[in-house]
Amino acid sequence: MILSRDKEDDEKLAAGIRIAVDKGVLSADVQVEAVTSIDVFGKSADAVADEIIGHLGEATSKGCVVVMQGLSGTGKGTTVAKLQQKLQNVVTWSNGNVFRSLTLLVVTW
Numbered sequence: 001m002i003l004s005r006d007k008e009d010d011e012k013l014a015a016g017i018r019i020a021v022d023k024g025v026l027s028a029d030v031q032v033e034a035v036t037s038i039d040v041f042g043k044s045a046d047a048v049a050d051e052i053i054g055h056l057g058e059a060t061s062k063g064c065v066v067v068m069q070g071l072s073g074t075g076k077g078t079t080v081a082k083l084q085q086k087l088q089n090v091v092t093w094s095n096g097n098v099f100r101s102l103t104l105l106v107v108t109w
Contacts, residue, residue: 002072049082
């Protein structure tokens, strides 16, 4: 059921992106920064959070944006809670918050 829901969400997001590209709102050729994959299988949320922090280096004190990807139910929320405990000034945004904020910016401007 989780995989089915994730696939449905992916299809809806892809359709929305296609519409935005067709309208010229988004570029079809987006340059994406390197992705760091972390195998979370068998690791505690503390261990995963520590591994993420290790990859961030000085960004933990200077500021950065971390985007977590993964299937539903794989511990992203728990890991974020651990990051909030371990780092200062952490703000979390769900996909919904991101899209609502972008929508507000679009209708405002």
